[in-house]
Amino acid sequence: xxxxxxxxxxxxxxxxxxxLSCATSGRTLGVYAAAWFRRAPGKDREFVAAISWTGGVxxxxxxxxxxxxxxxDNAQSTVSLQMNNVKPEDTAVYYCxxxxxxxxxxxxxxxxxxxxxxxxxxxxTVSS
Numbered sequence: 516x517x518x519x520x521x522x523x524x525x526x527x528x529x530x531x532x533x534x535l536s537c538a539t540s541g542r543t544l545g546v547y548a549a550a551w552f553r554r555a556p557g558k559d560r561e562f563v564a565a566i567s568w569t570g571g572v573x574x575x576x577x578x579x580x581x582x583x584x585x586x587x588d589n590a591q592s593t594v595s596l597q598m599n600n601v602k603p604e605d606t607a608v609y610y611c612x613x614x615x616x617x618x619x620x621x622x623x624x625x626x627x628x629x630x631x632x633x634x635x636x637x638x639x640t641v642s643s
Contacts, residue, residue, distance in 0.1 A: 516541050516542070517539055517541055517542050517544070517547065517613055517632040518539060518540045518541050518632075519537055519538070519539055519611045519612070519613060519632055519633060519634035520537070520538050520539075520540070520611075520634055520635070521535060521536070521537050521609065521610065521611050521634045521635065521636060521637040522535070522536050522537075522538070522637060523535040523536050523637060524609060524637030524638045524639045525638075525639070525640070526640040526641075526642065527601060527639075527640070527641055527642075528641070528642055528643075529601060529602055529603055529641055529642065529643050530600055530601070531601055531641075532597070532598060532599045532600070532601070533598045533601060533639060534595060534596070534597050534598065535551070535595065535596040535598065535609055535611075535637060535639070536593055536594070536595050536596075537549065537551075537593060537594040537595070537596075537611030537634060538591075538592065538593050539592045539593075539613075543589070543592045544568075544587070544589065544592040544593070544594065544613060545568065545589040545592065546568050546615060546616075547568055547613040547614060547615050547616075547632075548565065548566065548567055548568050548613065548614055548615075548616065548617060548618040548624065549565065549566055549568075549585075549587060549594040549611065549612065549613045550562065550563070550564065550565035550566070550585075550611075550612045550613075550618075550624060550625075550630060551563040551564050551565075551585060551594075551596045551609055551610065551611060551612070552609070552610045552612060552627065553605075553607035553608065553609045553610065553639075554607055554608050554610070554636075555604075555606060555607040556606075556607075558607075560610070560627055561576065562576050562624075562625035562626075562627070563575070563576055563579055563583065563596070563609070564576070564579065564583055564584075564585040564596060565585065565618065565621075565624035565625065566585045566586070566587055566594065567617060567618070567619065568589075568616075568617070570586065570587050570589070572619060573585055574621040574624045574625060576625070578604075579598075579605075582598065582599050582600045582601070583596060583597065583598050583599070584596070584597040584599075585597075594611060594613075596609070598639070601639075601641045602641060603641045603642065603643045604641075605639060605641050606639060606640050606641050607638075607639060608636040608637065608638050608639075609636060609637050609638075609639055610633055610634055610635075610636045611633070611634040612627075612630035612632065612633050612634075613630060613631075613632045614629055614630045614631050614632065615631075618630075
């Protein structure tokens with residue numbers, strides 16, 4: 516069983532940076548593909564970014580490409596999302612997700628149903 520715990524959310528101003536982290540308890544994240552999704556008020560959960568278990572392959576939604584960076588440290592069993600130049604439309608609850616094995620290409624990695632394990636989420640609020 517993989518338990519995911521997100522941290523790093525908060526309230527920031529537009530243009531600021533924020534770093535979200537996802538840590539695991541139980542099994543190591545080392546062989547699990549991981550991703551970040553988000554749910555804004557009144558909207559469905561949407562894909563943000565994904566990373567292969569090696570860290571060698573990453574995918575991003577067009578809305579965050581060039582501003583967000585997903586990374587992982589398998590030795591620490593953590594996955595991070597560096598959010599730069601945040602915008603009010605980035606306001607959402609951010610969720611970490613993981614699933615064993617390869618989740619490629621992007622349509623598979625971006626699919627909510629590709630992931631078995633989910634964290635409880637961390638709130639990010641961006642004000643203008």
